[in-house]
Amino acid sequence: xxxxxxDAEAESLMLAANLKxxxxxPGAGVNWKCKCMKCGNEVSPRLASIKRGxxxxxxxxxxxxTESEAVQILLNANIEPLEDFPGYKKKWKSKxxxxxxxxxxxxxxxxxxxxxxxCGYSKSAEKRLLPDVIAFALMRESGLEPQEKFTGTQKPWKxxxxxxxxIVYPRYSDVQNGESGxxxxxxxxxxKEVALNxxxxxxxxxxxxxxxxxxxPWKxxxKKCGNVLYIKYNSVQQGQAGCIFCSPTRKKSxxxxxxxxxxxxxxxxxxxxxxxxxxxxxxxPCGREVAPTYASIQQGGSGCSFCxxxxxxxxxxxxxxxxxxxxxxITNYPGASKPxxxxxxxxxxxxxxxxxxxxxxxxxxxxxGGTKVDPSDALQLMKDNGYExxxxxxxxxxxxxxxxxxxxNIVNPRYVNVNRGEAGxxxxxxNFPIDxxxxxxxxxxxxxxxxxxxxxxxxxxxxxxxxxxxxxxxxYKAVRAGLAGCKYCSGNRVDPEDAVALFKSRGIEPLxxxxxxxxxxxxxxxxxxxxxxxxxxxxxxANVVCKFCATKGFDLTTPAHIYLITHSEFGAHKIGIxxxxxxxxxxxxxxxxxxxxxxxxxxxxxxxxxxxKILTWLRQDLEVPPYLSPEVMPQGGWTETCxxxxxxxxxxxxxxxxxxxVKR
Numbered sequence: 001x002x003x004x005x006x007d008a009e010a011e012s013l014m015l016a017a018n019l020k021x022x023x024x025x026p027g028a029g030v031n032w033k034c035k036c037m038k039c040g041n042e043v044s045p046r047l048a049s050i051k052r053g054x055x056x057x058x059x060x061x062x063x064x065x066t067e068s069e070a071v072q073i074l075l076n077a078n079i080e081p082l083e084d085f086p087g088y089k090k091k092w093k094s095k096x097x098x099x100x101x102x103x104x105x106x107x108x109x110x111x112x113x114x115x116x117x118x119c120g121y122s123k124s125a126e127k128r129l130l131p132d133v134i135a136f137a138l139m140r141e142s143g144l145e146p147q148e149k150f151t152g153t154q155k156p157w158k159x160x161x162x163x164x165x166x167i168v169y170p171r172y173s174d175v176q177n178g179e180s181g182x183x184x185x186x187x188x189x190x191x192k193e194v195a196l197n198x199x200x201x202x203x204x205x206x207x208x209x210x211x212x213x214x215x216x217p218w219k220x221x222x223k224k225c226g227n228v229l230y231i232k233y234n235s236v237q238q239g240q241a242g243c244i245f246c247s248p249t250r251k252k253s254x255x256x257x258x259x260x261x262x263x264x265x266x267x268x269x270x271x272x273x274x275x276x277x278x279x280x281x282x283x284x285p286c287g288r289e290v291a292p293t294y295a296s297i298q299q300g301g302s303g304c305s306f307c308x309x310x311x312x313x314x315x316x317x318x319x320x321x322x323x324x325x326x327x328x329x330i331t332n333y334p335g336a337s338k339p340x341x342x343x344x345x346x347x348x349x350x351x352x353x354x355x356x357x358x359x360x361x362x363x364x365x366x367x368x369g370g371t372k373v374d375p376s377d378a379l380q381l382m383k384d385n386g387y388e389x390x391x392x393x394x395x396x397x398x399x400x401x402x403x404x405x406x407x408x409n410i411v412n413p414r415y416v417n418v419n420r421g422e423a424g425x426x427x428x429x430x431n432f433p434i435d436x437x438x439x440x441x442x443x444x445x446x447x448x449x450x451x452x453x454x455x456x457x458x459x460x461x462x463x464x465x466x467x468x469x470x471x472x473x474x475x476y477k478a479v480r481a482g483l484a485g486c487k488y489c490s491g492n493r494v495d496p497e498d499a500v501a502l503f504k505s506r507g508i509e510p511l512x513x514x515x516x517x518x519x520x521x522x523x524x525x526x527x528x529x530x531x532x533x534x535x536x537x538x539x540x541x542a543n544v545v546c547k548f549c550a551t552k553g554f555d556l557t558t559p560a561h562i563y564l565i566t567h568s569e570f571g572a573h574k575i576g577i578x579x580x581x582x583x584x585x586x587x588x589x590x591x592x593x594x595x596x597x598x599x600x601x602x603x604x605x606x607x608x609x610x611x612x613k614i615l616t617w618l619r620q621d622l623e624v625p626p627y628l629s630p631e632v633m634p635q636g637g638w639t640e641t642c643x644x645x646x647x648x649x650x651x652x653x654x655x656x657x658x659x660x661x662v663k664r
Contacts, residue, residue, distance in 0.1 A: 010047050017055050019045065026370050027363040033370075042421065070107040071478070077110045079103070084458050097492050099518070118623065133569055135172050144170065144181050149568070152645050161185065195233055202236065204243075257294055266292070266303050318355045325364045327353060349374060378415050385418050387411075439476050446479055447486075448472070470495060499536050506545050508534070520612070525549065555579060560604035562611055564653055565593040571644045572627050573652065575614050576637055577607040587635050596649050599656060610659050611640070617655060618642055 005013075010025040019034040022042070026032055028051075031044040036056040043056050065073075067085040074081055074094060082102070083093045091104040096116035103116055135150045144159040147167075151157060153176075156169035161182040170181030183189040192210045199206055204220040207228070211218055217230035222243040229243060252260070257272035257279075266281045269289075273279070275298070278291035283304040292303035315333035318340070322329055327342040330350075334340055336359075339352035344365040353364040366372035375393035382389050387402040390410070394400055396419075399412035404425040411425050436454040439461075443450055448463040451471070455461065457480075460473035465486040472486055487493035496514040503510050503523060511522045511531070517540075520533035525546040532546055539545065559580040565588055566573045574593070578584035585595060601607040618624045627643040 005047070013047060013050055017050050018059075019043070019050070019056065026368070028361070030363070030369045030371055044420075065107060068477075073107050073111050074105075077115050079105065079110065079116065097487075100493075100516070118625075139170075139172070139175060139181075142175050142181055144168070144175065198236060199233075204231065204236070252294070260294070261297065261303075264297055264303060266290075266297070313355060321355065321358050322353075322364075325353075325358055327351070327358075327364050344368065373415065381415070381419060382413075387413065387418070434476065442476070442480060443474075448474065448479070465489065494536060502536070502540060506539055508532070508539065508545065556603060556605040556608060558604055559600060559602055560607040561585070561598045561600050562607045562656060563598045564596045564649060564656070566596050566644065566649060567591075567593050570628060570632065572641045573644055573647070573649060574637060574641045575611060575618075575652065575656075576640050577604065577611050579604065588637070591633075591635060597653050597656075599660065601660075610656060613659050614652070614655060615640060618647070618652075622647065 005025075005028065007025040010028075011021055014021050014032070014034060018037045020037055022033045022035055025047070028047045031046055033042070033044050035042055036059060039056060039058050041056065041058045043058070045054055045056075065088045070085050070088065070092075071081055074092070078097045079094045080097055081092055081094050085107075086092055089106050089108045091106055094103055094105060095101070096103055096118065099116060099118050101116065101118045103118070105114060105116075135153075136146060139146055139157070139159060143162045145162055147158045147160060150172070153173045154171055157172060159168055159170060159181065160166070161168050161184070164182060164184050166182065166184045168182050168184070170179070175181045180186050195210050196206065199218075199220065203223040205223060207219045207221060210233075216232065218233055219228065219230055221228050222245070225243060225245050227243065227245045229245070252272065252275070254272045258268055261268050261279070261281060265284045267284055269280045269282065272294070275294040278293055280289065280291050281303070282288070283290050286304060288304065290304050292301060297303050313336045318333055318336065319329065322340070322342060326345045328345060329340050329342045331341045336355040339354055341350065341352050342364075343349070344351050344367070347365060347368050349365065349367045351365050351367070353362065358364055363369045367374055367377075373393075373396050378393045378396075379389060382400070382402060386405045387400075388405055389400055389402045391401050393415070396416045397414055400415060401410065401412055403409070404411050407425060409425065413425070434454075434457055439454045439457075440450060443461065443463060447466045449466060450461055450463045452462050454476070457476040460475055462471060462473050464470070465472055465488070468486060468489050470486065470488040472488070474485070488495055488498075494514070494517055499514040499517075499521075500510055503521070507526045509524045509526055511524060514521065514536070517536045520535055522531065522533050524530070525532050528546060528549050530546065534545070560582075561578050561580065563576055563578060563585055564573065565576070565585070569592060573596075574588075576584070576588075580600065585598075589595065601610070624642045624646045626639050626641055627646075628638045628641045630638055632638065633641070
């Protein structure tokens with residue numbers, strides 16, 4: 001039985017966890033109102049959880065996230081919510097402001113670094129940058145010598161365990177998590193000779209071949225008693241199995257059990273049933289009737305609670321403990337384990353603690369400990385916080401119809417929320433339905449002129465931005481929080497008419513309607529008359545116009561290779577094109593890239609078109625994003641890379657051959 005901590009000891013534990021108590025110590029299992037000395041937030045942890053290593057929920061990232069905070073988390077990741085906040089860890093219908101695709105991330109996952117699955121890879125950086133060198137080094141440190149190339153963190157990797165010399169197939173991730181990697185040395189696989197030797201030492205003679213699996217029953221005969229039994233080898237290996245016929249834990253006969261009780265000065269009054277069932281007997285030394293279990297006597301018990309000093313607690317002893325806790329019983333003593341109606345002199349309230357609970361360190365008064373709420377105290381708390389309840393107290397977690405005196409509105413706050421200091425008035429907190437005229441004034445003050453009636457704070461409101469004249473649909477809540485503006489003026493959206501005007505100003509005539517800023521837009525370069533397909537983003541931000549008229553870079557009119565290269569340390573593949581006499585491939589080879597295959601085309605234009613189709617297939621059809629970054633590839637070409645684990649080289653090259661046949 002653990003000793004109850006004093007108030008000073010409890011307070012010192014909380015201070016050691018950077019928590020300053022705001023009220024007296026209520027007990028180890030009761031929420032204790034404190035202030036975090038790190039972040040300043042008010043929290044109510046239990047001392048029991050602090051002793052297990054707990055602390056402030058806000059500092060640990062587990063604190064409650066408000067809707068506005070969740071919206072900001074998504075906006076910081078260039079993601080716009082499309083529906084009401086569903087909860088911190090629930091899927092949230094949203095739109096990526098970079099690619100404008102609909103996605104369903106949770107605020108929790110976005111906060112941890114994930115983003116849009118279409119234009120931002122969600123795998124951890126550690127996995128994406130894990131080179132073979134690190135993997136080989138870890139395996140060798142663990143006594144495993146790889147016999148083949150690194151195939152991925154979750155795939156079996158053929159190795160030799162240097163300690164035992166066996167061929168094993170551990171996963172890198174398992175070894176990284178501390179597992180030995182060898183099923184033989186860990187005991188999961190056992191050599192037949194080893195198993196036979198151990199069984200022989202224990203006097204067990206197998207009657208059939210070793211089943212090969214540790215958990216499969218193995219038919220044997222016990223030399224000592226001659227009985228046949230079925231034993232699992234792993235139980236024998238762990239010392240947990242033997243002969244059930246010779247085991248001291250087998251069920252005893254009535255005669256054996258009576259003989260054992262008699263040796264302990266106990267005279268049974270009924271027949272023996274089981275080691276766990278109380279057995280009515282007479283304790284010969286004192287003559288009292290008792291009912292110990294066979295198991296308790298076998299484990300060293302005396303069998304007589306009277307002689308052992310465990311007889312029922314008297315009323316006098318129980319009262320002494322109650323008085324020491326400032327509890328004064330007002331009914332007859334019911335027994336140690338039953339509620340005893342008493343008055344707690346400290347608060348004057350009627351409570352029903354148990355003697356056994358007080359003996360184990362309980363406080364005795366639920367009101368003072370914070371586990372119960374007196375309706376009169378709840379009423380006073382509401383009044384102190386500016387609420388006039390209109391109905392009787394419904395319970396701490398139930399809505400309580402009240403009048404908020406500062407604004408005069410009828411609201412339904414919960415006692416538990418008001419007690420924690422949370423706002424209970426939706427009108428004063430700004431979360432109640434807004435007056436349409438107030439919403440209109442706010443939008444006009446931001447330069448937005450609505451063109452339809454106000455629907456609500458969470459709905460898009462079609463408006464015209466007076467500055468640029470474009471039609472937009474911001475939400476009232478986002479505008480009020482300063483999180484929304486004009487997408488056209490901010491550059492996050494492009495008007496099709498503006499896109500056409502930009503292309504024409506650069507001497508490009510579009511042949512189809514504008515679709516998306518990063519997708520090829522079929523057009524004609526007026527200067528040379530050739531058909532081209534630049535993206536709006538390239539023309540607007542990189543001044544790219546015509547690939548045929550460019551004076552620098554790749555020559556589309558001369559023969560060129562399409563090449564596929566791979567980098568074992570980076571765990572990456574790359575598709576690319578290079579002029580027939582260009583040194584581009586050799587530049588990559590100097591940085592550790594290996595050429596897997598190449599194909600020569602009559603013109604650079606043909607090679608370029610195949611490369612672009614391969615990239616479209618990877619990015620859009622297979623949803624495989626770029627893998628490396630400009631910092632890793634200063635020579636350029638990182639946008640054409642992909643993670644080696646996502647797709648194999650033969651699959652990529654098969655697509656090149658397929659597109660080449662179509663091209664011809």
